[in-house]
Amino acid sequence: MSRFRFASTPAGAIGLGLLAVVLLVALAGPFFAAHPPAQSIGLPFDGPGHGTLLGTDALGRDALSRTLWGGRSVLGLAGTATLIAYLAGATIGLVAGYLQGPVDGLVMRGVDVLVSVPALLFILVLVTGAGTSDGTLVVAVAVVQAPLIARVVRSATLEQSVRAFVEAAVARGERAGAIIYREIVPNIVPSVMADAGLRLTYSIILVASVNFFGLGLQPPAADWALMISENRNGFDLNPWVIIAPAAMIALLTIAVNLIGDAVARSLGRSDVRSDA
Numbered sequence: 001m002s003r004f005r006f007a008s009t010p011a012g013a014i015g016l017g018l019l020a021v022v023l024l025v026a027l028a029g030p031f032f033a034a035h036p037p038a039q040s041i042g043l044p045f046d047g048p049g050h051g052t053l054l055g056t057d058a059l060g061r062d063a064l065s066r067t068l069w070g071g072r073s074v075l076g077l078a079g080t081a082t083l084i085a086y087l088a089g090a091t092i093g094l095v096a097g098y099l100q101g102p103v104d105g106l107v108m109r110g111v112d113v114l115v116s117v118p119a120l121l122f123i124l125v126l127v128t129g130a131g132t133s134d135g136t137l138v139v140a141v142a143v144v145q146a147p148l149i150a151r152v153v154r155s156a157t158l159e160q161s162v163r164a165f166v167e168a169a170v171a172r173g174e175r176a177g178a179i180i181y182r183e184i185v186p187n188i189v190p191s192v193m194a195d196a197g198l199r200l201t202y203s204i205i206l207v208a209s210v211n212f213f214g215l216g217l218q219p220p221a222a223d224w225a226l227m228i229s230e231n232r233n234g235f236d237l238n239p240w241v242i243i244a245p246a247a248m249i250a251l252l253t254i255a256v257n258l259i260g261d262a263v264a265r266s267l268g269r270s271d272v273r274s275d276a
Helices: 002-008 010-032 063-069 071-099 101-116 119-130 134-161 164-171 176-212 224-234 240-266
Strands: none
Touching (some): 002 010, 010 063, 010 240, 071 134, 071 176, 101 134, 119 134
């Protein structure tokens, strides 16, 4: 189908391949882990060997097993935060872009205030104040992402609201909700899809950053970013305990970016830009 033609492009094919590898490791990895993620099996920072392909971490736990367990949290938290952000941001952007006038001005001034606050600083303050939990982290990332999504959706909605088919629907007396849902939403999908890859990548980076600073998931949870934070002092002794999770995060972000770019180009929206 034409909507999936992005997969036939080099960027799309490579991105899908990399994403498949990361998803396989994150979702199926725990079933192949030789040890429970919290179990100590040897001395701290032992190198590969003695039954451990990647050696051990700072507490003597199997680095490979923890890497196989550590992807679910990154994918789950970032994916959930991005979904919530799109539900909120798209709703705000659609309402502001279609109604325009005072409503648009009021809503977008609030959006501008949120956008002006440094994202990571806002999340760190909120997580520190509200307490470290998965829910707090997801909400914090979603709040940071929603205003940027609202801007993209509002811009696309403004462009569509002056089209003849929208004016015809207004002339027929259709309700605003029906016009937005039937006439505008299907026509802004390319803009939203072109932006989705960037948003998910940004969510992954934010979640990983907060976990790295120790304000997200807490030990002994297995998480790729938390593994890097916990073991950074032992890089000289066993670099694989950091290289493995860092490589998985890098592959995930590269894959999402490649797919997002391929989707944008296949939809004829390679010129789409959004705030990061």
